[in-house]
Amino acid sequence: MKGRVITFWLLFGGALLAFLSINSFYGLLLTKREPFLAIIAGINSAIYFLGLSEKRSDLRKRYSHLLVGSFFSYILSIYQVLVLLSIWLEGLLSSTCLLVFDELNLPLIISGFALSFLFDFAKKQFETNNL
Amino acid sequence: MENQTDAIESKKIKIALLGNPNVGKTSIFNVLTGSRQIVANWPGVTVEKRTGVMKHANHTVDVVDLPGTYTLGATSLDERIARDFLIDERPDVALVIGDAVNLERSLYLLLQVLELRGDVVLAVNAVDEARKAGFDIDKHELSKQLGIPVVLTSAVTGEGIEELKNTLIKSAKSSSHVHYLFTDEIEASLRNLSDRIRGNTSLSAFDKRWLSIKLLERDKEAEKLTGMSLDYDYSIEIAETRYKYIKRILSTSVKGKEKIGWNLSEAIDHVMTHRFLGILIFLAIMYIVFQLTFTISGPLSTMIEDLLSGLGSVVGSWIGIDWLRSLVVDGVIGGVGAILVFVPNIFILFLALGVLEETGYLPRAAFVIDKLMYAMKLSGRSFISLLLGFGCNVSSIMSTRSISEPKERLVTILVSPFISCSARLPVYVLIAGTFFGVNAGIVVFFLYLLSIVVTVLSALLINKLFFKGEPSTLIMELPRYRKPRLTSIVLYTWNKGRHFLEKAGTIILAASVVIWLLTYFPTEGTGSFAATIGKALGPLFVPLGYTWEMITSLVFGIAAKEVIVSSLTTFFGNLSMSGTSLDIMRTIISPEIALSFLVFVLLYVPCMPTLAVIKNETGSYRFVFFSAFYSLAVAYAVALIVRVVGGLL
Numbered sequence: 001m002k003g004r005v006i007t008f009w010l011l012f013g014g015a016l017l018a019f020l021s022i023n024s025f026y027g028l029l030l031t032k033r034e035p036f037l038a039i040i041a042g043i044n045s046a047i048y049f050l051g052l053s054e055k056r057s058d059l060r061k062r063y064s065h066l067l068v069g070s071f072f073s074y075i076l077s078i079y080q081v082l083v084l085l086s087i088w089l090e091g092l093l094s095s096t097c098l099l100v101f102d103e104l105n106l107p108l109i110i111s112g113f114a115l116s117f118l119f120d121f122a123k124k125q126f127e128t129n130n131l
Numbered sequence: 132m133e134n135q136t137d138a139i140e141s142k143k144i145k146i147a148l149l150g151n152p153n154v155g156k157t158s159i160f161n162v163l164t165g166s167r168q169i170v171a172n173w174p175g176v177t178v179e180k181r182t183g184v185m186k187h188a189n190h191t192v193d194v195v196d197l198p199g200t201y202t203l204g205a206t207s208l209d210e211r212i213a214r215d216f217l218i219d220e221r222p223d224v225a226l227v228i229g230d231a232v233n234l235e236r237s238l239y240l241l242l243q244v245l246e247l248r249g250d251v252v253l254a255v256n257a258v259d260e261a262r263k264a265g266f267d268i269d270k271h272e273l274s275k276q277l278g279i280p281v282v283l284t285s286a287v288t289g290e291g292i293e294e295l296k297n298t299l300i301k302s303a304k305s306s307s308h309v310h311y312l313f314t315d316e317i318e319a320s321l322r323n324l325s326d327r328i329r330g331n332t333s334l335s336a337f338d339k340r341w342l343s344i345k346l347l348e349r350d351k352e353a354e355k356l357t358g359m360s361l362d363y364d365y366s367i368e369i370a371e372t373r374y375k376y377i378k379r380i381l382s383t384s385v386k387g388k389e390k391i392g393w394n395l396s397e398a399i400d401h402v403m404t405h406r407f408l409g410i411l412i413f414l415a416i417m418y419i420v421f422q423l424t425f426t427i428s429g430p431l432s433t434m435i436e437d438l439l440s441g442l443g444s445v446v447g448s449w450i451g452i453d454w455l456r457s458l459v460v461d462g463v464i465g466g467v468g469a470i471l472v473f474v475p476n477i478f479i480l481f482l483a484l485g486v487l488e489e490t491g492y493l494p495r496a497a498f499v500i501d502k503l504m505y506a507m508k509l510s511g512r513s514f515i516s517l518l519l520g521f522g523c524n525v526s527s528i529m530s531t532r533s534i535s536e537p538k539e540r541l542v543t544i545l546v547s548p549f550i551s552c553s554a555r556l557p558v559y560v561l562i563a564g565t566f567f568g569v570n571a572g573i574v575v576f577f578l579y580l581l582s583i584v585v586t587v588l589s590a591l592l593i594n595k596l597f598f599k600g601e602p603s604t605l606i607m608e609l610p611r612y613r614k615p616r617l618t619s620i621v622l623y624t625w626n627k628g629r630h631f632l633e634k635a636g637t638i639i640l641a642a643s644v645v646i647w648l649l650t651y652f653p654t655e656g657t658g659s660f661a662a663t664i665g666k667a668l669g670p671l672f673v674p675l676g677y678t679w680e681m682i683t684s685l686v687f688g689i690a691a692k693e694v695i696v697s698s699l700t701t702f703f704g705n706l707s708m709s710g711t712s713l714d715i716m717r718t719i720i721s722p723e724i725a726l727s728f729l730v731f732v733l734l735y736v737p738c739m740p741t742l743a744v745i746k747n748e749t750g751s752y753r754f755v756f757f758s759a760f761y762s763l764a765v766a767y768a769v770a771l772i773v774r775v776v777g778g779l780l
Contacts, residue, residue: 036418036422036573036576040415040418040419043408043411043412043414043415046408046411047402047408047412050405050407050408060401064393064398064399064401064402065401065402067395067398067399067402068398068402068403069402072412072415079419079422079423082423082426082427083422083423083426083427085427086426086427086428086430087426089430090429090430090433093430093433093434093437123395126393126394126398127263127395
């Protein structure tokens, strides 16, 4: 991957997570208001954005932000899925469906799983000593 | 004759396992011994001692897992244990586990073992990872150069394990002791010293050459043992010779790709140990851990609660005598059950911490936090001890023995009880769940944050008032990141969590019965002994707004913090975290008083076992009283602030 493409993905990841952070903070789209989750997503966004502050020529450092940032997004989506699972189970015990659309935070889950492909790619670069 | 051979064949063999930390020593120990393990402490110290039995080809082999060390000096407790074991117990074989990816440092320890004794076997572990990284290790060449058997192993894939077992049995029957040579000047001094030691009959049990090397290194224990002290110190020259020798060996036996870029661990560490992001990521991870602890365990706790409630009804219907029914249902099932409801929370917390430890993140957390700790006159090493406190304050205080600086160790002991141990978690979950609903997880997270803040501020204060000087520097190796293995995590979670279950069946059961007796006699309710205790202390707690039930539960909680939950359950009657029967408590106290109570529980007097271990580790009641009164004062002050500020909001 060329330097310019990494810059694009860092910008993309940073902007996406910044949006998800604002989304969770105000409970705008398909999610309820979750300020603390918003802060965590904000930290994830910072991981991507701080990658842009690394020297353009130092691909390794930029890649490492992409690697950790995308893995963190993946972890966040798994976390959200686990939370949903527990809500579903709680409902099951009381014979009511507690899963409502706003609980899902679908944008966060889908983004995390999508970004996991980016993590796989970045990981391969280090494993094959391609940098 | 045949019988005699059998007797020799089946003779018990003792093997000692040595190696640097994080080279997979314990994994090799696990695959050699399977489930035949005993975990205890080394005599007189609280460092964990693991022994196991390996059965192989008609042989029974005792395997002892020594603490991980980098050298065989006598500066740290771990080093001393490993060295003393080799000298005093004289195992048949010393098995040194090396890291295939970082063989240089492993060989440094190996050379020191070779200086001390013969019958040494080298197992080069994680050979699969080394191959992935492009290294090719020639074990025959390595064995020829070192003069000892070398086996390439992988504890993860099982490669080389059978060969290792055969080699160990074979080595136990042989007797070889190889030496490598130092510079002419050092060799001359060694000969001279060896001659002088030979004249001392009391030292006949020791290897003369090894004792001479230690004397040249100005080893304090060797000096004490021989009664000799030299004016010159050759430790640097000796270390240089060892490294030169290692470089020569590696140049012919290890071939690999020229390292061009970073490996995966280095890449991850660039971000995880980043000066700004490092702390933020640490906080984010801790938040996720505590949120998961609270949310996932919710439905599981409800299931246990339903089960216990059903059990209470069934057992209650069997017993006709009123007081006995109350004792069994309210006292025993209610009291112990109130704790068992929180088993999922505890196990999920340890599961999450186990994942963090298995992946190799925890040492990074210590590294990241080291700068902050240094500002508080503590080091990352103290942080590692404090981190253990999230499980149990007792083990946290015991682990401070690895802190070499006495003042720093004492401060760490004194502030350790402020770290929120797992025993306090049930109280948080119960009260926060009752009063703060969906925000309960956030409240619990803040309590944990508060515990860290109070810990560091107390360390700063104690240092400022009583101690001067700089903390020790943290030098630690960051292990490679690893995919967590399910079996290891399950073992870790079970080993840590079962302590909680044992407590429920012993101390909490006993406490529940005592609490029930105090609540039932002489008359049930406000006329009981429990109420008398709470009311007598009531005036002290007027500013905090606590009821007599809360005060009495705090008193009982000094025995073990979980008892607070049992007490509240007994006093308020059938409390449950699902909130179905909590109206009584909600009508008695306001949310700010509930939060203030949580803060008080977090910070007030450490439990009895913690106070006992403070006495043992410091050797003085002075520090026990200091810890008890200081924590009580801090708890009162912070809880009052929370109550007042909360009331204004």
